[in-house]
Amino acid sequence: MLIKNRPSWEISENQATPEQAFLNRRQFLGKGGIALGGSALFLSGAAGGLSTMDANAAQSDPTLDLYPANKNASYSLDRELTPEDVNSTYNNFYEFGSHKQISSAAQALETRPWTITLDGMVEKEQVLDVDTLIRNMQLEERLYRHRCVEAWSMTIPWTGFSFAALVAYARPLSGAKYIRMETFMDPDMASGQRQTWNPWPYVEGLTMQEATNELAFLVTGAYGKPAAKQFGAPLRLAVPWKYGFKSIKSIVKFTFTDERPKSFWESIQGAEYGFWANVNPQVDHPRWSQATERVLHTGARVPTLLFNGYAEEVAHLYKGLEGEILYR
Ligand SMILES: Nc1nc2c(c(=O)[nH]1)N[C@H]1C(S)=C(S)[C@@H](COP(=O)(O)O)O[C@H]1N2
Ligand SMILES: [Mo]
Numbered sequence: 001m002l003i004k005n006r007p008s009w010e011i012s013e014n015q016a017t018p019e020q021a022f023l024n025r026r027q028f029l030g031k032g033g034i035a036l037g038g039s040a041l042f043l044s045g046a047a048g049g050l051s052t053m054d055a056n057a058a059q060s061d062p063t064l065d066l067y068p069a070n071k072n073a074s075y076s077l078d079r080e081l082t083p084e085d086v087n088s089t090y091n092n093f094y095e096f097g098s099h100k101q102i103s104s105a106a107q108a109l110e111t112r113p114w115t116i117t118l119d120g121m122v123e124k125e126q127v128l129d130v131d132t133l134i135r136n137m138q139l140e141e142r143l144y145r146h147r148c149v150e151a152w153s154m155t156i157p158w159t160g161f162s163f164a165a166l167v168a169y170a171r172p173l174s175g176a177k178y179i180r181m182e183t184f185m186d187p188d189m190a191s192g193q194r195q196t197w198n199p200w201p202y203v204e205g206l207t208m209q210e211a212t213n214e215l216a217f218l219v220t221g222a223y224g225k226p227a228a229k230q231f232g233a234p235l236r237l238a239v240p241w242k243y244g245f246k247s248i249k250s251i252v253k254f255t256f257t258d259e260r261p262k263s264f265w266e267s268i269q270g271a272e273y274g275f276w277a278n279v280n281p282q283v284d285h286p287r288w289s290q291a292t293e294r295v296l297h298t299g300a301r302v303p304t305l306l307f308n309g310y311a312e313e314v315a316h317l318y319k320g321l322e323g324e325i326l327y328r
Contacts, residue, residue, distance in 0.1 A: 076143050152296050163211045280306055
């Protein structure tokens, strides 16, 4: 199993597919998509394993008409996008297994009907149908970096809406300082949740300032269509200046609170995974260096940037907090 499904980051530099070959292949698949329709699904399915299944799931999505959303040009990047077939077959989603090849198992996730609860310190608690919520928000596409704490990275075309818009919609009370987010809990559906030693459901948290920062994004789609289940459909977070584990998937609840939430990973291993978890190449993980990262689809090792390259947008959020463990 492990030998057959060797993760891309284990590929040495000289074995990695040259960038040009990937570009050519992407152009080929792209053109095929226009000219061949159904057979292009077969082509990408053959190459990536799951794309046909993803495409079928996306086609039955009740919000399909909202895609592709307009690109927000403020969030473009100097990095090549991770090909969709690479991204959709290498995922971290412990609800469906503790390894990266969970994309098949994640198809068990039932994403409709799906409700989102807004509760805690808000003017009025609300339980919203996810499609009603999505249709009330302005969707846009943004290209974001994604840096896992395990030192691999991707670049993803997410579609979604700003977290600040959800906060406005929730009408929090002035005393609210944090937002605690929770993933679904359904051990019948998600085999990983039967592993009772983990503190399910998955929980994450942000400060109100972080959640309302322009970069905090609630993802509904990727690659120009509704999000594949393994990406954390129907609603997941993207906070690209933080390590990937902060970007909680398949959210069912946002709770406004004055208490700092304790996350899933903090509960499991607090010495390694803290509340802030901002990307910093100079602060090593207790068991490995964070100075560089392996670009998933090329295998190339590149320097990691402070706040994952987003210092201009977010560094001001952490002024005066130098005494805290901001980078773990
Ligand atoms: N509910 C939930 N959210 C989650 C995770 C998870 O296991 N469960 N894994 C996190 C980690 S460690 C990372 S790196 C990203 C992975 O997102 P991706 O599979 O889209 O790359 O999701 C994050 N969100
Ligand atoms: Mo991660």
